[in-house]
Amino acid sequence: MTDTTIRTYEGETEEEKTTEQAGEKEQCPECGGRLISDTEHAETVCDDCGLVVEEDEIDRGPEWRAFDAAEKDEKSRVGAPTTKMMHDQGLSTNIGWQDKDAYGRALSSRQRQKMQRLRTWNERFRTRDSKERNLKQALGEIDRMASALGLPENVRETASVIYRRALEEDLLPGRSIEGVATASLYAAARQAGTPRSLDEISAVSRVEKMELTRTYRYIIRELGLEVKPADPEHYVPRFVSDLDLSDETERMARELLESARQEGVHSGKSPVGLAAAAVYAAALLTNEKVTQNDVSEVASISEVTIRNRYKELLEASDTAAPA
DNA sequence: ATGGTTTTTACTGCGTC
DNA sequence: GACGCGGTAAAAACCAT
Numbered sequence: 003m004t005d006t007t008i009r010t011y012e013g014e015t016e017e018e019k020t021t022e023q024a025g026e027k028e029q030c031p032e033c034g035g036r037l038i039s040d041t042e043h044a045e046t047v048c049d050d051c052g053l054v055v056e057e058d059e060i061d062r063g064p065e066w067r068a069f070d071a072a073e074k075d076e077k078s079r080v081g082a083p084t085t086k087m088m089h090d091q092g093l094s095t096n097i098g099w100q101d102k103d104a105y106g107r108a109l110s111s112r113q114r115q116k117m118q119r120l121r122t123w124n125e126r127f128r129t130r131d132s133k134e135r136n137l138k139q140a141l142g143e144i145d146r147m148a149s150a151l152g153l154p155e156n157v158r159e160t161a162s163v164i165y166r167r168a169l170e171e172d173l174l175p176g177r178s179i180e181g182v183a184t185a186s187l188y189a190a191a192r193q194a195g196t197p198r199s200l201d202e203i204s205a206v207s208r209v210e211k212m213e214l215t216r217t218y219r220y221i222i223r224e225l226g227l228e229v230k231p232a233d234p235e236h237y238v239p240r241f242v243s244d245l246d247l248s249d250e251t252e253r254m255a256r257e258l259l260e261s262a263r264q265e266g267v268h269s270g271k272s273p274v275g276l277a278a279a280a281v282y283a284a285a286l287l288t289n290e291k292v293t294q295n296d297v298s299e300v301a302s303i304s305e306v307t308i309r310n311r312y313k314e315l316l317e318a319s320d321t322a323a324p325a
Numbered sequence: 326a327t328g329g330t331t332t333t334t335a336c337t338g339c340g341t342c
Numbered sequence: 343g344a345c346g347c348g349g350t351a352a353a354a355a356c357c358a359t
Contacts, residue, residue, distance in 0.1 A: 270330070270331070270357095271331075271332095272331075275331090293345085293347085294346075295345095295346080303332085303333095304332065304333050304334075305347090306332075306333065306334085307331085307332060309347080309349085310331095
């Protein structure tokens with residue numbers, strides 16, 4: 003009995019959605035009657051004349067059967083998505099701060115007191131040991147820095163994973179939470195191909211650059227993370243948009259970097275400098291006005307470096323593709 | 326710790342608006 | 343005259359040994 007109630011429940015929600023979305027459009031081509039999706043037989047049939055409109059549709063219902071509520075709980079695999087961005091992957095209980103019940107009604111004062119107590123204990127339980135608390139703080143920090151730098155969510159996720167691993171491998175003792183969190187973010191950004199320079203990172207972090215580089219190296223080494231040397235091309239789009247330059251210029255800059263790579267001008271030079279120079283040179287070639295000073299500011303690189311690099315870039319592009 | 330390389334700082338001269 | 347640009351020398355920072 004319970005079997006059928008559960009199944010129909012699942013089915014009904016499905017049906018409600020489909021009829022709600024498609025609404026009036028879903029009419030029988032024969033008689034204009036209402037269409038009913040029969041999940042049992044994977045068909046869509048007309049309510050009036052019985053015409054089968056669609057067959058072999060995907061059954062979105064569960065493939066298991068449950069015979070009572072407990073069993074359903076056990077077999078059901080749905081739930082909120084887990085995320086590495088929360089210290090407990092988002093699996094812990096959350097008690098809302100508003101004193102409202104599930105229907106939005108205000109709670110009685112007795113209930114309110116009870117909920118307050120529950121909140122207190124839930125919070126204590128959730129951040130039980132030091133590692134949990136540590137993680138909580140670090141993830142908060144990562145989140146703050148990431149949004150300050152305009153880094154996408156996947157980078158934060160990666161950073162969180164790196165931090166979590168560092169914590170598991172007992173890499174923390176002797177190092178500040180801040181430092182490791184910052185280093186994780188730095189590594190994540192580079193791995194994701196949206197690198198931020200050390201300067202930019204340390205600008206939003208409370209950690210000194212020296213400590214940052216030190217912990218960064220340490221983390222990379224201990225966790226065996228593979229981080230390829232930053233590709234100058236990855237900086238280009240950001241510089242271009244910061245300077246309000248055209249797509250044409252961006253394409254040009256990439257070409258310059260490409261030919262530079264072929265000529266082997268790369269090695270040893272700072273990728274940021276190379277990127278900045280490429281953008282400047284490209285702007286020059288496309289007759290858009292940017293000063294070396296402008297570029298040096300958005301790239302936080304000295305003008306001298308830009309000058310030196312962009313001469314090399316132009317030479318390289320001449321020999322690579324004499325135009 | 327040291328030496329070699331790269332980047333930065335600071336300063337100068339040239340041409341243009 | 344201010345500004346953008348190019349060059350240079352010395353200092354600082356960085357990296358590998």
